[in-house]
Amino acid sequence: MTYRDVASKQVLTWACVSVGARMPVAMAPLALVFLVRGRPGGYPLGAALAAVYVIGEILGAPVLGMRMHPRRARPHLAAGLAAGAVGFAGLGTLSGAGPVILAAFAFLAGAAPAAAAGGLRALLTSLVPAHAAAQALSAESMLTAGVWGVAPAAVTGLALGVAPGLPLLLAAVLMASSAVGLWLLPQGWQSEGRTEGTSQLRVLAGAWPAYVTGAASLCLLGLAELVLPALLEQRGIGVGWSGPLLLGMAVASGVGAFLYGLRTWPGRLATRSVLLLCGMSAVVALVALIPDLAGIAAGLAVAGLFQSAAMLTRNLSLRETLPPGALAAGYSVMYAAAGAGYAATGSLAGALLKLAAPSTAILAGAGLTVTLAGAGWWGETRRARSARSAEAVAADGRDPSRIPTVP
Numbered sequence: 001m002t003y004r005d006v007a008s009k010q011v012l013t014w015a016c017v018s019v020g021a022r023m024p025v026a027m028a029p030l031a032l033v034f035l036v037r038g039r040p041g042g043y044p045l046g047a048a049l050a051a052v053y054v055i056g057e058i059l060g061a062p063v064l065g066m067r068m069h070p071r072r073a074r075p076h077l078a079a080g081l082a083a084g085a086v087g088f089a090g091l092g093t094l095s096g097a098g099p100v101i102l103a104a105f106a107f108l109a110g111a112a113p114a115a116a117a118g119g120l121r122a123l124l125t126s127l128v129p130a131h132a133a134a135q136a137l138s139a140e141s142m143l144t145a146g147v148w149g150v151a152p153a154a155v156t157g158l159a160l161g162v163a164p165g166l167p168l169l170l171a172a173v174l175m176a177s178s179a180v181g182l183w184l185l186p187q188g189w190q191s192e193g194r195t196e197g198t199s200q201l202r203v204l205a206g207a208w209p210a211y212v213t214g215a216a217s218l219c220l221l222g223l224a225e226l227v228l229p230a231l232l233e234q235r236g237i238g239v240g241w242s243g244p245l246l247l248g249m250a251v252a253s254g255v256g257a258f259l260y261g262l263r264t265w266p267g268r269l270a271t272r273s274v275l276l277l278c279g280m281s282a283v284v285a286l287v288a289l290i291p292d293l294a295g296i297a298a299g300l301a302v303a304g305l306f307q308s309a310a311m312l313t314r315n316l317s318l319r320e321t322l323p324p325g326a327l328a329a330g331y332s333v334m335y336a337a338a339g340a341g342y343a344a345t346g347s348l349a350g351a352l353l354k355l356a357a358p359s360t361a362i363l364a365g366a367g368l369t370v371t372l373a374g375a376g377w378w379g380e381t382r383r384a385r386s387a388r389s390a391e392a393v394a395a396d397g398r399d400p401s402r403i404p405t406v407p
Contacts, residue, residue: 003135003138003139003261003262005128005129005131005132005135006128006132006135006136006139008127008128010127010185010186011124011127011128011136011139013181013184013185014120014123014124014127014185015139015143016181017120017178017181017182017184017185018120018124018140018143018178019143019147019174019178020174020175020177020178020181021081021113021116021117021120021174021175021178022117022143022144022147023147023150023151023171023174024084024088024109024113024171024172024174024175025057025113025117026147026148026150026151026152027151027154027155027167027168027170027171028050028053028088028109028110028168028171029050029053029054030151030152030155030156030167031155031159031167031168031171032046032049032050032053032091032106032168033046033047033049033050034046034155034156034159034160034164034167035049035091035092035095035102035159035164035165035167035168036049036095036102036164037164038164045099045102048099048103049099049102049103049106050106051343052103052106052107052110053106053107053109053110054110054339054342054343055107055110055343056106056107056108056109056110056111056112056114057110057111057114057335057336057339058114058336058339058340058343059111059114059336060080060110060111060112060113060114060115061114061115061117061118061332061333061335061336061339062329062332062333062336064076064080064111064112064114064115064332065114065115065118065119065328065329065330065331065332065333065335066200066201066204066329066332068115068118068119068328068329068332069188070122070188070189070190070324070325070327070328071187071188071189072187072188073119073122073123073187073188073189073328074182074183074185074186074187074188075187076115076119077115077116077119077120077179077182078179078180078182078183079112079179080112080113080114080115080116081112081113081116081175081176081178081179081182082175082176082179083108083112083113084108084109084110084112084113084116084175085172085173085175085176085179086108086112086172087105087106087107087108087109087110087112088105088109088168088169088171088172088175089168089169089172090105090108090109091105091106091109091165091168092165092166092167092168092169092171092172093165093169095164095165109171113175114332114335114336115328115332116178117331117332117335118327118328118329118330118331118332118333118334118335119328119331119332121137121140121315121327121328121331122189122327122328122331123185123186123188123189124136124137124140125137125189125319125327126186126189126190127185127186133316133319134260134261134264134312134316135261137261137312137315137316138257138258138260138261138312139257139261141253141254141257141260141308141311141312142254142257142258145250145251145253145254145257145308146254148250149247149250149251149254152243154167154170155167158170189324190324190325200326200329203322203323203326204322204326204329204330204333206321206383207317207318207321207322207330207333208379209270209317209375209376209377209378209379209380209383210314210317210318210321210330210334210376210380211333211334211337212337212372212375212376212379213273213274213277213310213314213372213373213376213377214311214314214334214337214338214341215337215338215340215341215372216277216341216368216369216372216373216376217277217280217307217310217311217314217338217369218338218339218341218342218345219341219342219344219345219365219368219369219372220277220280220281220284220303220307220365220366220368220369221303221307221342222341222342222345222349223345223348223349223361223362223365224284224287224300224303224362224365225246226345226349227349227352227353227358227361227362227365228242228245228246228300229242230353230358230361231287231288231296231358231359231362232293232296233358234357234358234359235291235292235293235296237293237296241293245296245297245300246300248297248300248301248304249300249301249303249304250304251301251304252300252301252302252303252304252305253304253305253307253308254308255304255305256304256305256306256307256308256309257308257309257312259305259309260308260309260312261312269313269316269317269320269380270317270376270377270380270381271377272309272313273310273313273314273317273373273376273377274373274374274376274377276306276307276309276310276313277306277310277369277370277372277373278370278373279306280303280306280307280310280369281366281367281369281370281373282366283299283302283303283306284299284303284362284365284366284369285362285363285366286299287299287300287303287362288358288359288360288362288363288366289359314334315331315334317380318330318331318334321383345365348365349361352364
């Protein structure tokens with residue numbers, strides 16, 4: 001298997017649509033801070049607006065993702081992206097409005113397009129042969145890493161060099177163009193196995209180990225990012241190095257996604273995932289202990305390599321667990337879980353920094369990640385045993401009530 005299996009005109013079109021949908025998401029938190037920083041109490045207000053935006057994402061992703069019909073996904077995705085564009089345009093044009101109005105637009109910008117990430121991922125895997133799913137998801141991760149690497153620089157340059165509201169107006173244009181671009185792609189994907197109502201909730205809930213480990217990797221990544229300036233200060237290193245270090249981590253993440261897609265890796269997905277998360281935790285723990293800049297840079301780069309590969313195993317595990325008709329909803333729940341983990345990390349970082357040194361806060365986050373990874377691995381192992389027991393029952397034609405359950 002090679003990346004030639006995903007090189008097609010439709011995948012290139014998908015990539016352009018995806019950039020238009022994801023760049024605004026990557027720009028939003030920092031853009032909201034720059035939007036109001038010149039007002040009295042600007043930084044706290046910017047942080048509050050960013051929090052409202054993230055809450056909108058967390059609530060919107062699972063709710064809208066579960067309502068999406070796979071065969072008719074295009075109108076749903078386009079409506080969400082168009083509404084998100086309205087939210088960004090409102091923020092960019094009404095920067096002097098009251099906090100309540102800005103918060104309403106921020107919530108709309110976060111919630112309305114929140115199911116797009118899951119829908120676009122499901123659409124991507126439908127555009128390539130089934131055996132090339134890993135390569136397609138690796139290409140998506142590389143694209144995402146590039147977007148998140150470019151977004152902060154674009155926001156800073158436009159907000160400080162031109163106008164504070166311009167990044168949000170650009171986000172509105174990008175998201176609107178993404179909604180239009182959907183009409184160049186298929187309107188949906190295969191929907192065998194689609195379930196409704198409580199049945200769908202039950203199916204999605206059965207994949208909880210993937211959500212736990214997906215959130216774990218974002219928790220540790222978020223803690224490393226948020227505590228990095230304080231850690232550099234603790235080590236006597238200029239905090240201005242935070243940006244280049246995080247950019248290097250994003251580039252390494254893209255490289256890790258590329259390397260992961262080059263070959264088929266041995267072992268079960270659950271085992272791969274827990275090993276990658278434990279490796280990432282160990283590296284981040286070393287970052288907390290290393291005293292010099294070069295060591296911190298190398299550690300963050302290796303953590304980026306592990307983190308992208310860990311997220312890919314989670315997406316592949318979700319694809320393996322859920323029926324095709326529930327994939328978009330499952331990816332959306334994963335997106336919400338990762339967002340919740342990242343949001344919780346902000347609160348955790350603030351609390352830990354009041355009680356302990358930055359290095360201690362990072363070590364605590366590494367320990368939490370290992371714990372969550374272990375819980376996810378246990379859940380996946382238990383589910384696999386239950387599935388094997390059910391298959392044995394079906395093969396033997398015996399009464400399931402007489403078969404001992406797996407504890």
